[in-house]
Amino acid sequence: MDAAAIVLVDRTGTIRFWNPVAEDLFGHTESAAVGVTLDLIVPPPLRDRHWHGFRRAWQEGISDDVRVALIPVLCADEETRLFPGRFLPIREPHGDLAALMGVWQAPSDRDGGLFVLG
16 A cells, blocks of 8 residues: 555644645645644635534544545645545544544556646
8 A cells, every 4th residue: 555645633623643645745744734724725615615514523423434535635836636535533432533534645647647626
């Protein structure tokens, strides 16, 4: 398996962990990402929908289903690109949601490469 970009966020949507692959893939440095909200990587036209779903996930719970989807990411160069990724719940020992982890793979030639949205 190729290295994955990993981003961990708390219940406020604040980035708490940003690995070097996320830095390489999205262009934002760890120091620019950790401590700020997901607005850093959520494209502006999608933010309202994103935050509605994010709040609902914390209120109603999130499935442990790990389906992969193409997720739009606002990169440091201000381009929005689609990356195959998934969101995973991180749970407390008693089962409550503690954090959310986004995991993205760099698109390969078989995935059609990087897609830039108009």
